[in-house]
Amino acid sequence: MTTDPHPWAGDLEALCAQVWTRLARGVADRHAPARHPVFATVSPEGMPEARTVVLRAADAAAGTLDIHTDLRSAKVAALRTTPWAALHVWDPSAHLQIRIAAAVSILSGDQVAGIWARVPDPSRQSYGSVPDPGQPIAGSLDYLKQPDPAVFAVLRCTAQSIDAVHLGPRHRRARFDRENGWAGQWLAP
Numbered sequence: 476m477t478t479d480p481h482p483w484a485g486d487l488e489a490l491c492a493q494v495w496t497r498l499a500r501g502v503a504d505r506h507a508p509a510r511h512p513v514f515a516t517v518s519p520e521g522m523p524e525a526r527t528v529v530l531r532a533a534d535a536a537a538g539t540l541d542i543h544t545d546l547r548s549a550k551v552a553a554l555r556t557t558p559w560a561a562l563h564v565w566d567p568s569a570h571l572q573i574r575i576a577a578a579v580s581i582l583s584g585d586q587v588a589g590i591w592a593r594v595p596d597p598s599r600q601s602y603g604s605v606p607d608p609g610q611p612i613a614g615s616l617d618y619l620k621q622p623d624p625a626v627f628a629v630l631r632c633t634a635q636s637i638d639a640v641h642l643g644p645r646h647r648r649a650r651f652d653r654e655n656g657w658a659g660q661w662l663a664p
């Protein structure tokens with residue numbers, strides 16, 4: 476008899492808990508799959524945009540995820556027009572795809588001073604390039620890194636819904652919504 480490596484996959488509450496466990500692992504462990512979600516937004520022109528980010532915080536009780544970025548980046552301009560994002564994680568060892576739809580608040584300045592104080596120096600280098608991120612430059616290295624707390628932003632993503640797909644011997648899919656207290660609903664995969 477073989478034991479089920481993912482017993483949580485057959486129970487809605489346990490599946491939702493597993494999603495947050497995997498997200499928290501991404502924050503704590505740089506080698507965990509959820510360390511690098513794909514973060515998708517809608518450009519001011521209405522085009523889909525996706526990029527890799529680092530997951531910096533995951534609060535299961537509040538249902539929030541934090542991403543750090545440069546206030547001048549295109550994703551911030553996108554979020555100013557459409558304050559919604561999708562996050563995607565594929566966790567191969569759990570056979571689990573996580574998709575999250577989130578409302579995003581752009582936090583900066585005094586709101587993030589405490590977080591900036593805890594950002595290690597190597598990571599600070601990512602916030603404050605000259606010229607602004609995305610500007611054309613003559614050569615590939617014609618830019619400077621000037622860490623600047625004034626352009627440091629935290630994208631606080633408040634999850635509104637989660638779609639989880641588990642690829643087991645039989646595939647399973649469930650949706651969880653904030654508006655009904657995260658009670659899950661099985662879906663045909």
Ligand SMILES: Cc1cc2nc3c(=O)[nH]c(=O)nc-3n(C[C@H](O)[C@H](O)[C@H](O)COP(=O)(O)O)c2cc1C
Pocket residue numbers: 511524526527528529530542543544545548549550551608609
């Ligand atoms: C592994 C990896 C991690 C990244 N982490 C971040 C991040 O945490 N925040 C960020 O703003 N950009 C991060 N980037 C860069 C983005 O993918 C993207 O190139 C950059 O933010 C510009 O995106 P935008 O023009 O859509 O705003 C990361 C890239 C890679 C490859």
